Amino acid sequence: MTEAKPVSGTNLQKISDRYSESERLLSEARRYLAAGVSSNARLVGKRPPLFITHAQGSALIDANGNRYIDYVIGLGPMILGHRAEAIETAILESLAIGQVFGGQSSLEAQLAARIVDLVPCAELVRFTNTGTEADLLAVRLARAFTGRPKIIKFEGHYHGWGDGLAVSIKPPFVQADLRNSVQTHPESLGMTPSSYEDVNVLPWNDLDAIDAYLNWQGQTVAGVIMEPVMCNNGVITPSPGYLEKVRELCTACGALLIFDEVITGFRLAPGGAQERLGVIPDLAIFGKALAAGVPMGCVAGRADVMDMLTQGVMHGGTYSGNVTGLSVGLATLEQTCTLGGQALKTLDSMGNQLIERLEESLKRHRIAGQVQGYGAHFGLLFAPRERRILNFQDLRLVDRSAGDEFVAKMLDVGVRITSRASYFLSTAHTSSNIQDTAEAADAILAEMARQK
Numbered sequence: 001m002t003e004a005k006p007v008s009g010t011n012l013q014k015i016s017d018r019y020s021e022s023e024r025l026l027s028e029a030r031r032y033l034a035a036g037v038s039s040n041a042r043l044v045g046k047r048p049p050l051f052i053t054h055a056q057g058s059a060l061i062d063a064n065g066n067r068y069i070d071y072v073i074g075l076g077p078m079i080l081g082h083r084a085e086a087i088e089t090a091i092l093e094s095l096a097i098g099q100v101f102g103g104q105s106s107l108e109a110q111l112a113a114r115i116v117d118l119v120p121c122a123e124l125v126r127f128t129n130t131g132t133e134a135d136l137l138a139v140r141l142a143r144a145f146t147g148r149p150k151i152i153k154f155e156g157h158y159h160g161w162g163d164g165l166a167v168s169i170k171p172p173f174v175q176a177d178l179r180n181s182v183q184t185h186p187e188s189l190g191m192t193p194s195s196y197e198d199v200n201v202l203p204w205n206d207l208d209a210i211d212a213y214l215n216w217q218g219q220t221v222a223g224v225i226m227e228p229v230m231c232n233n234g235v236i237t238p239s240p241g242y243l244e245k246v247r248e249l250c251t252a253c254g255a256l257l258i259f260d261e262v263i264t265g266f267r268l269a270p271g272g273a274q275e276r277l278g279v280i281p282d283l284a285i286f287g288k289a290l291a292a293g294v295p296m297g298c299v300a301g302r303a304d305v306m307d308m309l310t311q312g313v314m315h316g317g318t319y320s321g322n323v324t325g326l327s328v329g330l331a332t333l334e335q336t337c338t339l340g341g342q343a344l345k346t347l348d349s350m351g352n353q354l355i356e357r358l359e360e361s362l363k364r365h366r367i368a369g370q371v372q373g374y375g376a377h378f379g380l381l382f383a384p385r386e387r388r389i390l391n392f393q394d395l396r397l398v399d400r401s402a403g404d405e406f407v408a409k410m411l412d413v414g415v416r417i418t419s420r421a422s423y424f425l426s427t428a429h430t431s432s433n434i435q436d437t438a439e440a441a442d443a444i445l446a447e448m449a450r451q452k
């Protein structure tokens, strides 16, 4: 399969023709599959969810035969691109061993040792199958270790879809004067208030808010959980000094600091955001780029906290530590994290080139937009660059409809970015992908400027 190239000018099709097969397959799927998809996130956006027939490297082909440069890459896991040879080999090798035994394989301790080697906070590791499960376990460990009930989470941060944490991910915007009394907002019907009554929600990147809360209620707080870079509502980076100060505040009141590194882990650096940003949590949660495309997650952290698993904390999982996950995990980290994480540095600098080009285009076409994040994962927010977006409530300053239009138009020319206008880089992205993407984005931003 050759590299995907964006289409332009006379090659652009009518939208209804371009996605007709994906539309048809979706309506067929709906007869048997609830909502036609297996994750609600796939129904977001102005275009139908693509039905993919083939993927290779940084390229995808959909059921209409359209080709895309793919920056969604499974929402992060495919850090080596699609169908990476090392991953296919690891999968095949795992098949020769067997899959699940209700018993151990030595690969478990091998992968755990690799993670302990790479991740600053990791002294012990426990495997799960998904990030959601690892989030649930981390919170349980924090409560058991501290003997305290409360968890602090932040508005706009995502920690999986479990009832205990699926609150205030996309809450309603509130008036500025009410921001310090943020309500806990369930994200789904079917959640009872008792499942999240011990979760308190605060605005992120706001030192006063967490300082005040922990000074007031710190003795009841088991853990403070956050994405160290907020990646699930645009990409928003922590303000200088924020993570360091939260670390200090947690230590002072005895609450555990938990970094959800499901997106940042084994992506921003071999040791994740904690290595790149230099702040070490007590526990961290990983998934996605840990095992390029195979379900796999883990909690890693302080030995005394993880040891609660020998002292009454329950964790199960028929498939936890399955052979394919472990084998792919080892192969992935071998590709991404050896030689000081050279592969991650290369993809990061590739992403930085694209960030620069996007910023130039925004300026040239006088479009209010800011790019936040790191080369390895970044996002474009359509908001004036003079006022940096800091947290969820600030997203009210973002022109959402411009974002949706940009995402849809990029898809129409063959560049697939996430519904929140963010980009995941992989080791399979090439310089010509970056060049083509920058040109496609520039043309779309120019058109958006003309239509203003």
Ligand SMILES: Cc1ncc(COP(=O)(O)O)c(C=O)c1O
Residues within 6 Å of the ligand: 075, 129, 130, 131, 132, 133, 135, 158, 159, 160, 161, 227, 232, 260, 261, 262, 263, 287, 288, 297
């Ligand atoms: C930060 C974060 N935490 C947890 C999760 C949940 O992981 P999973 O989808 O593997 O359950 C995600 C998924 O996108 C995530 O981005």
